[in-house]
Amino acid sequence: xxxxxxxxxxxxxxxxxxREKLFTLRFLDPEINRKFKYKPGQFVVVDIRGFGxxxxxxxxxxxxxxxxxxxxxxxxRMTKYMHNLKEGDIVGIxxxxxxxxxxxxxxxxxxxxxxxxxxxxxxxxxLWYALDxxxxxxxxxxxxxxxxxxxxxRDEIIHLLKHGEDMNCHVKLAYEVESPSCIxxxxxxxxxxxxxxxxxxxxxxxxxxxxxxxxxxxxxVMYKFVIKxxxxxxxxxxxxxxxxxxxxxCGVGKCGHCIVGTSTSIKYVCKDGPVFTYWDALSTRGxx
Amino acid sequence: MRYVKLPEENFExxxxxxxxxxxxxxxxxxxxIYSFQKVQxxxxxxxxxxxxxxxxxxxxxxxxxxxxxxxxxxxxxANGTEPIVLFGVHSCDIHGLEILDKVxxxxxxxxxxxxxxxxxxxIGISCMPDEYCFCKSLGTDFAMHGFDLFLHELPDGWLxxxxxxxxxxxxxxxxxxxxxxxxxxxxxxxxxEEKRANSFQKHLNKEGLEDMLDLAYNSPVWKKYExxxxxxxxxxxxxxxxxxxxxxxxxxxxxxxxxxxxxDSCFMESHGLVAGGHNFRPTRLDRFRHRYYCKSxxxxxxxxxxxxxxxxxxxxxxxxxxxxxxxxVREGLQ
Ligand SMILES: Cc1cc2nc3c(=O)[nH]c(=O)nc-3n(C[C@H](O)[C@H](O)[C@H](O)COP(=O)(O)OP(=O)(O)OC[C@H]3O[C@@H](n4cnc5c(N)ncnc54)[C@H](O)[C@@H]3O)c2cc1C
Ligand code: SF4
Ligand code: SF4
Ligand code: FES
Numbered sequence: 373x374x375x376x377x378x379x380x381x382x383x384x385x386x387x388x389x390x391r392e393k394l395f396t397l398r399f400l401d402p403e404i405n406r407k408f409k410y411k412p413g414q415f416v417v418v419d420i421r422g423f424g425x426x427x428x429x430x431x432x433x434x435x436x437x438x439x440x441x442x443x444x445x446x447x448x449r450m451t452k453y454m455h456n457l458k459e460g461d462i463v464g465i466x467x468x469x470x471x472x473x474x475x476x477x478x479x480x481x482x483x484x485x486x487x488x489x490x491x492x493x494x495x496x497x498x499l500w501y502a503l504d505x506x507x508x509x510x511x512x513x514x515x516x517x518x519x520x521x522x523x524x525x526r527d528e529i530i531h532l533l534k535h536g537e538d539m540n541c542h543v544k545l546a547y548e549v550e551s552p553s554c555i556x557x558x559x560x561x562x563x564x565x566x567x568x569x570x571x572x573x574x575x576x577x578x579x580x581x582x583x584x585x586x587x588x589x590x591x592x593v594m595y596k597f598v599i600k601x602x603x604x605x606x607x608x609x610x611x612x613x614x615x616x617x618x619x620x621x622c623g624v625g626k627c628g629h630c631i632v633g634t635s636t637s638i639k640y641v642c643k644d645g646p647v648f649t650y651w652d653a654l655s656t657r658g659x660x
Numbered sequence: 661m662r663y664v665k666l667p668e669e670n671f672e673x674x675x676x677x678x679x680x681x682x683x684x685x686x687x688x689x690x691x692x693i694y695s696f697q698k699v700q701x702x703x704x705x706x707x708x709x710x711x712x713x714x715x716x717x718x719x720x721x722x723x724x725x726x727x728x729x730x731x732x733x734x735x736x737x738a739n740g741t742e743p744i745v746l747f748g749v750h751s752c753d754i755h756g757l758e759i760l761d762k763v764x765x766x767x768x769x770x771x772x773x774x775x776x777x778x779x780x781x782x783i784g785i786s787c788m789p790d791e792y793c794f795c796k797s798l799g800t801d802f803a804m805h806g807f808d809l810f811l812h813e814l815p816d817g818w819l820x821x822x823x824x825x826x827x828x829x830x831x832x833x834x835x836x837x838x839x840x841x842x843x844x845x846x847x848x849x850x851x852x853e854e855k856r857a858n859s860f861q862k863h864l865n866k867e868g869l870e871d872m873l874d875l876a877y878n879s880p881v882w883k884k885y886e887x888x889x890x891x892x893x894x895x896x897x898x899x900x901x902x903x904x905x906x907x908x909x910x911x912x913x914x915x916x917x918x919x920x921x922x923x924d925s926c927f928m929e930s931h932g933l934v935a936g937g938h939n940f941r942p943t944r945l946d947r948f949r950h951r952y953y954c955k956s957x958x959x960x961x962x963x964x965x966x967x968x969x970x971x972x973x974x975x976x977x978x979x980x981x982x983x984x985x986x987x988x989v990r991e992g993l994q
Contacts, residue, residue: 591936619930
């Protein structure tokens with residue numbers, strides 16, 4: 373692991389929604405490019421010189437080499453600046469940081485990905501990794517979004533709604549705000565698209581809890597409800613993975629911002645996580 | 661460890677010889693506050709000081725620290741490091757530095773911290789506790805490593821423990837100033853240590869502290885103190901083991917920017933704020949409690965995150981006492 377920032381060029385900028393853009397990047401130094409290996413669930417720290425640094429999840433998959441992608445929501449100063457960048461511009465990147473999801477350990481099992489809003493970004497990495505590697509029994513994606521306009525990677529999601537079954541990938545979508553586009557989607561893919569929240573998507577689904585892992589990422593309020601749903605179905609806490617967000621500055625266990633827990637168990641979200649199991653949450657207060 | 665004696669009459673010459681190793685900083689008294697300052701003469705030093713306001717961490721993790729400078733679109737290292745000699749560091753602060761070492765020198769190594777640590781010489785000095793000290797309860801009242809030389813007060817000079825290769829080099833260069841220890845010196849040393857051990861007025865009951873605290877998560881004591889605490893963050897700034905930092909880039913002019921790191925405090929509302937305005941420690945109660953949990957965390961390889969220096973008590977404007985809070989939380993459980 374290193375603290376060092378490396379220059380990366382923006383190869384492509386794609387507008388995903390009115391707030392989120394997808395940046396495709398590659399390191400200038402081919403050697404660094406070759407060495408840059410990451411796991412789904414890990415993140416990088418983007419350095420915009422003269423403006424600052426911020427952590428962003430890798431949303432591409434390591435199975436597709438030569439580039440990596442970041443999905444950035446415009447929320448403040450630095451992310452706004454990032455949104456103004458164009459193809460060919462250069463930013464600094466350090467990482468990858470964090471533990472990532474244990475993809476190898478989960479091979480042969482069914483994966484249930486539960487995403488809320490921007491939580492789709494890190495889970496997209498898992499999704500494409502699982503599809504590319506073909507080593508997983510079945511993949512479910514339960515994706516909760518506010519409105520049609522907010523669906524991240526909309527083309528990919530609609531593609532998977534259409535053709536996912538051929539790849540053992542079962543996509544379900546819940547939206548909150550009704551619109552003609554949503555109703556159109558709902559008509560086309562009922563009952564896999566419905567109005568409601570992400571937990572509604574569990575209805576009618578059953579899993580072999582001994583051979584299933586759940587991977588969750590979304591806004592803080594989502595975790596409690598999704599975990600309850602999973603525990604009700606007797607999924608073991610050790611099979612529930614979630615990726616968490618905290619304020620992060622250094623990303624490597626120095627700046628102290630992401631420390632959670634109490635005297636018996638202190639965790640750094642940046643280096644002990646950001647992926648934790650529900651067992652971790654039970655033994656470390658304040659994790660969720 | 662090598663033990664030698666520095667007779668009182670050689671002290672000044674020994675001190676002056678340190679200047680060739682780097683800029684010498686030592687505790688100096690200004691009004692009622694002690695602080696580590698650049699020192700030229702022995703007469704400026706407050707040898708019998710209690711505690712400085714800012715601990716020696718200020719030399720390694722500076723309150724405001726320029727790390728990088730932006731020159732023509734590229735970051736350059738902002739400042740070199742000069743060799744320094746920290747003269748007169750108390751045992752608890754040496755332990756404090758070792759706790760910081762655990763964090764900053766673990767993988768990935770913090771290059772700024774490492775360079776400064778390597779460029780520094782630490783010379784410890786013995787002390788007498790005041791009403792705030794409780795290092796004895798935490799086992800940080802005596803340093804076995806983490807220093808180059810350690811000076812223990814004797815009636816007619818100093819018993820010097822040599823703690824590192826650099827310490828040997830320093831003593832070697834001024835060999836003529838040192839003497840062998842006598843039985844009498846050893847006796848005086850033991851007497852001083854005994855007197856010191858008996859002078860502590862404050863004791864922390866650390867038995868099962870981590871578990872006790874964990875059980876007391878909802879203790880009303882936290883709520884009581886939440887109301888008294890001003891949330892000023894002084895306790896973080898002065899603590900030798902607190903080391904949260906913020907980073908920001910500042911523009912000096914149209915062409916030059918610097919990346920600055922500065923102390924942050926978990927008492928600030930912004931400390932736990934993330935995207936969407938969500939705050940993981942939204943109330944002062946959360947923040948007050950968090951500090952106690954962080955300080956009382958026990959790392960098997962580094963001990964507690966508190967070394968009992970008493971700074972947070974002395975410099976708390978609300979007169980909140982660390983040990984008293986922990987005692988009250990413990991009492992609340994029974
Ligand atoms: C592990 C991790 C992965 C992340 N992945 C993504 C991602 O894939 N896509 C994405 O759009 N965002 C992601 N974020 C959030 C992203 O880091 C923040 O939105 C960004 O730092 C805000 O910077 P800003 O200057 O634009 O906002 P600011 O103007 O600084 O503040 C806007 C808001 O963002 C919060 N914020 C500021 N700095 C941070 C920080 N370092 N960490 C968390 N919140 C912060 C502020 O408290 C405030 O609420 C991730 C955060 C973490 C910790
Ligand atoms: S918590 Fe207080 S007594 Fe303990 S090391 Fe920090 S400042 Fe010193
Ligand atoms: S110094 Fe005292 S008043 Fe200030 S934040 Fe710390 S405990 Fe609260
Ligand atoms: S982000 Fe700095 S310690 Fe985790």
